[in-house]
Structures are given as C-alpha cells and as structure tokens.
Amino acid sequence: DIQMTQSPSSLSASVGDRVTITCRASQTISSSLNWYQHKPGKAPKVLIYFASSLQSGVPSRFSGSGSGTDFTLTISSLQPEDFATYYCQQSYSTPRTFGQGTKVEIK
Amino acid sequence: QLQLQESGPGLVKPSETLSLTCNVSGGSISSSNYYWGWIRQPPGKGLDWIGSIHYTGSTYYNPSLKSRVTISVDTSKNQFSLKLNSVTAADTAVYYCARATSGGPNDYWGQGTLVTVSS
Numbered sequence: 676d677i678q679m680t681q682s683p684s685s686l687s688a689s690v691g692d693r694v695t696i697t698c699r700a701s702q703t704i705s706s707s708l709n710w711y712q713h714k715p716g717k718a719p720k721v722l723i724y725f726a727s728s729l730q731s732g733v734p735s736r737f738s739g740s741g742s743g744t745d746f747t748l749t750i751s752s753l754q755p756e757d758f759a760t761y762y763c764q765q766s767y768s769t770p771r772t773f774g775q776g777t778k779v780e781i782k
Numbered sequence: 783q784l785q786l787q788e789s790g791p792g793l794v795k796p797s798e799t800l801s802l803t804c805n806v807s808g809g810s811i812s813s814s815n816y817y818w819g820w821i822r823q824p825p826g827k828g829l830d831w832i833g834s835i836h837y838t839g840s841t842y843y844n845p846s847l848k849s850r851v852t853i854s855v856d857t858s859k860n861q862f863s864l865k866l867n868s869v870t871a872a873d874t875a876v877y878y879c880a881r882a883t884s885g886g887p888n889d890y891w892g893q894g895t896l897v898t899v900s901s
Contacts, residue, residue: 676845707885707886709886709887709888711829711887711888713829717893718878718880718891718892718893718894719829719878719888719891720891721887721888721889724883724886724887724889725886730887730889762828762829764829764831764887764888766882766885766886766887767885769831769833769834769842769843769844770831770833770842770843770844770845770846771831771834771882772831773828773829773830773831774828775828776828776829
C-alpha cells in the first residue's frame with residue numbers, strides 16, 4: 676500500500692492568513708493526488724484533483740501543487756468557512772489511501 | 783444532479799454482518815467512466831478507503847479488509863452494496879458511499895450513515 680503522510684496534524688490560523696498543508700507519498704504517484712475538505716456531520720468535498728486542478732465551484736483561494744511524492748495545498752486567504760479538516764488522497768493505485776488529516780482551527 | 787444515499791441498519795451485533803446499500807439517482811451507475819465505492823470514518827479518526835466496484839462487476843478492496851468485505855452492484859436498481867462480515871467494535875464508523883472517476887477523485891458522496899457495532 677502507498678502511505679500518505681500529512682503535516683501538520685493540526686494548525687491554528689486567523690482569518691486572512693495564508694495556510695499551507697503538505698502531503699508526502701511513500702512512493703511516486705505522479706500527479707494522482709486529491710485534496711478534500713471535511714466538516715463535522717457533512718460528506719467530504721473534493722477541492723483539488725490531479726494535484727493542481729481546481730474542482731468546479733471551489734473558490735480560487737484554494738490551490739494545489741506538486742508531483743511525484745511531495746504535494747502542497749495552499750489557502751491564500753483563510754475565510755471563516757474554511758475551518759475544517761483537510762485530507763489528501765492518492766488515486767494512483769488501490770487501495771486509494773488517505774493522509775491522516777490536518778485540522779485547521781481558529782486562532 | 784447526481785445524488786447518492788446510503789441505507790441500512792444503524793446497529794449491528796458483534797460477529798454479525800454489516801450490510802449497506804447506496805442508491806444512486808440523477809445519473810446511471812452503468813457508466814464506463816466511473817467506479818462506485820465505500821469509505822468509512824471511525825469516531826475521532828480519519829478516512830479509510832474500503833473498496834470500489836465498476837458496473838461490469840470488477841472489484842477492488844483494501845487488503846486490510848479483503849477477507850471480510852464484499853461489494854456488489856445491481857444495475858437494474860441503480861444501486862451498489864457493501865457487506866462486511868464478522869464485525870467488531872473497531873468497525874463502528876460513519877460509512878460513506880461515493881463515486882470515483884478513473885484515476886481521479888471521489889467527486890460525489892452520500893451524506894454518510896453511522897453504523898455502531900454493539901451487543
């Protein structure tokens with residue numbers, strides 16, 4: 676199985692801050708990397724697919740980059756509705772493993 | 783607009799079989815471009831990929847669950863199902879059904895259903 680490691684596990688930030696979350700794969704996954712936002716009581720929502728493609732309807736303050744084994748999700752200016760847990764997932768091979776999650780909290 | 787909805791018992795006894803169904807509406811499950819899968823989240827933990835199925839019947843399972851899990855599809859009813867046998871308390875989780883594109887993300891999800899394993 677491909678292991679996905681996110682960092683940090685949690686972070687505190689203020690509205691307007693630039694936030695960066697990283698995800699590392701245990702082996703190369705090309706650009707087969709997705710980012711999800713998950714809020715309590717809701718289904719996860721895809722933000723970014725194929726490492727850097729913005730899902731339709733997702734605000735442009737979200738962006739993704741990387742290829743191979745190292746990937747980044749950036750929120751350029753954190754908004755109140757962005758406080759949530761974020762997960763990366765590789766779709767290179769099955770099982771389609773997720774990172775352990777990064778909880779973004781209000782400072 | 784595609785919609786997915788999970789259904790099934792919310793309480794299952796230890797050693798019994800967990801059975802869930804995902805009904806797909808607003809689109810056909812019989813599309814060559816998509817896979818239909820199950821993902822779970824135990825309380826206080828992260829997301830865990832269980833497995834997926836193509837409408838042709840090809841299945842892909844997480845090796846950690848492979849000996850206990852079966853995913854099936856019923857194209858006539860536009861739905862797919864999950865069976866997990868010999869459950870323990872560790873299988874208590876919110877179970878989501880979701881659509882995946884080939885090599886891409888899970889782009890549509892059900893709302894999730896909590897299944898508790900307890901006597």
